[in-house]
Amino acid sequence: MHVPEELICLILAQVYRENPFFPPDYSTLLSCALVNSQWRGPAQTLLFRRVTLEAASAFGQFADTTKNRALLTHVRTLAIALESPVTTLVSILGHCPQLYELSISARGLFSLGPQGISRIAAVVRDASISVRSLHLIDASVQSPVLYELLDLFPTVEFLFLGVEIASAPPASAPASFHLYELTLQRTPSSEVLAWLLSTSGTSLRILELRDLPSPNTYLDLATCCPHLQSLRLMRYNSHSGAILRQCTNLLELVLLNVPMFTALRELPLTLEHFEVAIQTYTASVDLGLVISAVNSLPRLRILTFIGDSEQIPLLQSTCDAKHVTLHATPRKLWIKDDPIKTTRFPRRQSVSNFYLMNSRT
Template sequence: MDISNTSACVAEQEHIDAQNAAVAHLPPELVFDILSYVYYGNDGIVDKLSLKACALVQSAWAEMAQQLLYREITVTAYPSGYDDVVLRAPIAPYKERGKHLGEMVRSLDIPVGKGTPALSPESVVALLRSLPRLYNLSITIVEMHEFEPSTVHELKQLVQTAGPQIRSLRFRRSGILSPILYQLLSVWPSIRFLFVAQELAAAPPVDPPGFSLQELSLNRNLPFDALMWLLSNSADSLQLLDLRDVPGSELGKYLAMNHGHRVRSLRWVHYNRATAELVRGCSRLEEVVMYTLPPSIWDLTLPRSVEHLSFRNPPWAKSPTLTHVLNAIPKLPKLRMVTADAGVRDHPDGPILQRLCDERSIPLAFDGKPPWILDDPVMPDKFPRGRSVSNFRLMN
């Protein structure tokens, strides 16, 4: 027997045991900070692999890691015959452990409808019953025109008893004549953050909405009557606007006149005459986010109130110059942060941008978050909002 090797192995094992003991006795606050640090990747997506690995480090870590893992859940395709997803899931409410995890969930992403990849409306009602503190609902409609009146009634009854008081709705992919969006909005007058990812041609309800929006995000322009209905009760509440389609002049004028005085954050993909008019009408802007830079023919004039300026320069709409941003920075006395996509690091105007920020001690940050990854649906004290574990306290 090699005594020296044996001694080395014993010493190494003692060192590992000492490390494990030290890890096991870390304060819970520090453990939470560690887990929070790895929660999101640079692309804004939850790093589930790292969280699962952290859960295996120590049993003391497992509970906290699981709670974070279940903050956001996605129900993907389930084959026919497995529609009882609730009873098969770890959040099954008939189990004490499942009930506990169900109370952790703040965000749910589900396909609903009659197609094979979707859950039936009945299963959705059952699933929502097991998530009493759900905050954000992302829903994709599959081969379904509308909910049955009985389903809508059941959802309303659920909300009126112990069901989730949803604050954020992200709505995707139904037929443009479908009334489902209006049905969902009638169920949850608590909704404050609304993202609509599609065109909509269904006429709005006759009755005015029971909700007041703080944020409206549109992937496509809506008919004017639908837009007016959605915002008819939000003149004093709308603060966040995200426009990802080419705005028409009527849209720009309406938003500037009726909501510009309250808007704190404005995001756009296309800069044109209507966008410029909207910007002029938003005199209290604190944040401007440009998913593409304006064409060189436009003069970009931003309110002096802007504190956070963010821009993307994507390959599919790459601008050879950052002139608009470079000219804006010296004219914004309250500016305290600039963010850009990672590709701007290598842009020819990148060194000039860095110098302008350094001269005023303004942080210049780069991230890899693509525009289809949405920020957390919360109302921030300061911008940028982003995606952060710290926002969970606003989702209770």
């Protein structure tokens, strides 16, 4: 029986992304790849899409020996722990010309060093690699590895910093990248933040702050804020409010919990998507702020509420009266989006996003 390839892709997409917060069902994908030649290609595309931190070393050995080089062109995301020398990273980069996203743990390596930088630069040049998304998930606070990586991959547009950065930016190497999205798990110093945004004042569209901003952060972001389309705040205080008030063209606002001790002043009237993720399990939460937002925002299309189900009926009636779509779920999880550009929020989580992750475009 012939099954249209479009239907096969839909089936495999469900297997791959049944829950975006958990690993794909690789066992089922592997079985699908063995069905016949019609199923093999779409299944292999998903099987080889992501190389995890735990599998990086074994994958490097596989990449060095396999005769089926086409499989390696499916790799879009690589997570790897850097060690000295950087042989494994260099080897994998040389085999994966379509690499889009690079996730780095540099706990055991302070610096790439001149020789490591030279080797990586050579393979990036020879394989024409254009990494668009960079995650630095672990590193010494004094390490210069962030600046070294950004110098090696000036095509980065999506940057996630999971560590505190205390080392000063290189005075001799100005930023050459243009960020579209910046996620900060720790708010860096004004000096570091100014360097990161020095060439992204008008290109940054999505900003996520997981730490409390400092009193000067809103000044550091002053150039970027009018161009932001999405602001995600895990913690809210008066300094967060100062940042929000500068975002005059915001389309999406995401908050972790409803502010209880700091007033959330007038929201930008441009908002089309408002998301609130309630993480409190015991204390009752006053949703008056959320209801007020639905009633006051003229362009609001979607309200996303992550919280207890008994609070949903009140929100539903408010949204119905304003013709606003309510997306509600009790799962208390923070958003995790694919690193793709968009003009409409929220970004849809779909395997179709993978086709946009092409480093050549």
